[in-house]
Amino acid sequence: xxxxxxxxxxxxxxxxxxxxxxxxxxxxxxxxxxxxxxxxxxxxxxxxxxxxxxxxxxxxxxxxxxxxxxxxxxxxxxxxxxxxxxxxxxxxxxxxxxxxxxxxxxxxxxxxxxxxxxxxxxxxxxxxxxxxxxxxxxxxxxxxxxxxxxxxxxxxxxxxxxxxxxxxxxxxxxxxxxxxxxxxxxxxxxxxxxxxxxxxxxxxxxxxxxxxxxxxxxxxxxxxxxxxxxxxxxxxxxxxxxxxxxxxxxxxxxxxxxxxxxxxxxxxxxxxxxxxxxxxxxxxxxxxxxxxxxxxxxxxxxxxxxxxxxxxxxxxxxxxxxxxxxxxxxxxxxxxxxxxxxxxxxxxxxxxxxxxxxxxxxxxxxxxxxxxxxxxxxxxxxxxxxxxxxxxxxxxxxxx
Numbered sequence: 223x224x225x226x227x228x229x230x231x232x233x234x235x236x237x238x239x240x241x242x243x244x245x246x247x248x249x250x251x252x253x254x255x256x257x258x259x260x261x262x263x264x265x266x267x268x269x270x271x272x273x274x275x276x277x278x279x280x281x282x283x284x285x286x287x288x289x290x291x292x293x294x295x296x297x298x299x300x301x302x303x304x305x306x307x308x309x310x311x312x313x314x315x316x317x318x319x320x321x322x323x324x325x326x327x328x329x330x331x332x333x334x335x336x337x338x339x340x341x342x343x344x345x346x347x348x349x350x351x352x353x354x355x356x357x358x359x360x361x362x363x364x365x366x367x368x369x370x371x372x373x374x375x376x377x378x379x380x381x382x383x384x385x386x387x388x389x390x391x392x393x394x395x396x397x398x399x400x401x402x403x404x405x406x407x408x409x410x411x412x413x414x415x416x417x418x419x420x421x422x423x424x425x426x427x428x429x430x431x432x433x434x435x436x437x438x439x440x441x442x443x444x445x446x447x448x449x450x451x452x453x454x455x456x457x458x459x460x461x462x463x464x465x466x467x468x469x470x471x472x473x474x475x476x477x478x479x480x481x482x483x484x485x486x487x488x489x490x491x492x493x494x495x496x497x498x499x500x501x502x503x504x505x506x507x508x509x510x511x512x513x514x515x516x517x518x519x520x521x522x523x524x525x526x527x528x529x530x531x532x533x534x535x536x537x538x539x540x541x542x543x544x545x546x547x548x549x550x551x552x553x554x555x556x557x558x559x560x561x562x563x564x565x566x567x568x569x570x571x572x573x574x575x576x577x578x579x580x581x582x583x584x585x586x587x588x589x590x591x592x593x594x595x596x597x598x599x600x601x602x603x604x605x606x607x608x609x610x611x612x613x614x615x616x617x618x619x620x621x622x
Contacts, residue, residue: 244542302449373444385501478514544601
């Protein structure tokens, strides 16, 4: 058997990548919890449901500034880097064959996740885009970065043009759902699993088709290319100079926060009314998230240089090495809390209380991940994914 066709041994993993992946995975829940526990529309327009004053406003603002689109950006960059990492030690024919098989398995997992558990699945878009961008794995990093950013810019162009074509103050579809629509969604998710399917299936289908083609697919594919370029240029593998990371931290942090804060001011100045808020105001965070995500990369790389071990690194690395399992576990735990087949708390919690749920889920995931990685080489779903990819049972338990 060609040794180049096997999986990457755990001992050859890049620790900073695992830590960054764990950091991103946990951070994603700060935003996802909003649509786990509230109607889908709050993701774009938080004024449509729930209290948005006092501490609840602070909770929304902190999530918007520091989390929304930042952690999913990191996760997508890392997926692109993972394609390079997965294929680089194999000959081209083997690499492409295994990548397609690996991605097809991910697609199946994503479809099951979206239609059986939660419409907000990201694995299907990742699989679709991953099938396309793999052809760019051997390009020069500069080309990957430039083309990636160009693709990321496409949704901005389409969104702005759509906004300019509308009359100021005109209603934007889905931006402000009626009270009846919101109440129906709340009732649906407080009901049983079968009743939820009436909302879950069409929403998942819309996100996987129209939304993917019109917006998210361009951004995801572009970010994967950027992730490839950042990995190949040493940014994500923590091989650039300390001075480089400090500059990236300061420039990305200041630039990102300034742009995002300007967006909040603009959206509130138009009183959350579309198309100004929906089409134009959203672009501040759209681009600011890239800058702040770059600052997060720099901060994690610097921390990994400063502390080569310790409880924080152990926790984040364990979560990162079991990221797929933990992504699915977040859904299982959250839907069990909010949906009718569980505790049925959908639509009952404030934004501050939702953050409390986030901390609780984080605690469960960190403890389980650290304990699991003491005895096993891979997460449980990762092990199944690898076994399916290579067509043979992979060793799971660590040697004692």
